[in-house]
Amino acid sequence: MNTPVVIVQDLKRSFGTFVAVDGISFKVDAGECFGLLGPNGAGKTTTIKMLTTLLKPTSGSAQVAGMSVDRSPAAVRARIGYVPQAISSDGGLTGRENLNVMAQLFGLSPQERKERIPQVLAMLDLEDAADRVTRNYSGGMIRRLEVGQAILHRPHVLFLDEPTIGLDPVARRSLWSYIQTLQTQFNMAIVLTTHYMDEAESMCSRIAMMTRGKIAAAGTLSELQASIGNDKATLEDVFTSYAESSNEGIQGGMKDVQRGRRTASRLA
Secondary structure, eight states: OOOEEEEEEEEEEEETTEEEEEEEEEEEETTOEEEEEOSTTSSHHHHHHHHTTSSOOSEEEEEETTEETTTOHHHHHHTEEEEOSSOOSOTTSBHHHHHHHHHHHTTOOHHHHHHHHHHHHHHTTOTTTTTSBGGGSOHHHHHHHHHHHHHTTOOSEEEEESTTTTOOHHHHHHHHHHHHHHHHHHTOEEEEEOSOHHHHHHHOSEEEEEETTEEEEEEOHHHHHHHTTOTTOOHHHHHHHHHHHTTHHHHOOHHHHHHHHHHHHHHO
16 A cells, blocks of 8 residues: 555645645555546646745645655655746756756755766757757757756656647657656656646546646546546546636636747747
């Protein structure tokens, strides 16, 4: 039986009178890929930001890799990897230089850097591009590099916030192949947000559907199908059902849409 490495209990985040995340609870086991799905504005990215210590919870609790995100944020950050929606690599540096900077930020010793940077470059098929500046990388190469930056210190949990936005289908499949290899090799838990139903269905063992800051349903695909009373439903059918029932499917979140378009444009 796997041990939970993410434990969320009644987690809430408010911005003034607006409640972005409204008392959610879930667990993620070591080696599991757990998906957070929902329309724009449902609270997915706010949840990720709390779990990665970028936002303090208003109330409730969350433990990541055995540490409290509220009381021990530095210890949490040392145990996680994070690939945000926005591009996080420095376009003026080479791929190798980006990895070296991140390795130093994670406190890896010179010997560890010497060993792990070539390993990551080889694992993510970036050896030939290692000494090119990343502004000349393709979108798929940038995302692979950012995953490499996030796993240099071998984290317990890898948080991926719409990591394949703006990538073509070939680049998406390639990126997921590398991520699955990493997950298997390091028994890493992955917490994923995405709007691509196919990758959520193929990658995630369990999925939580978020609407209006709450988790409307969570479980395996068959459990989600049962929750809407249709054992033939696709994941997209389940998503649509919950989005429409909350009236979020059309409204969405304009800031999220604009951010996504900017990221897609930069990755194109």
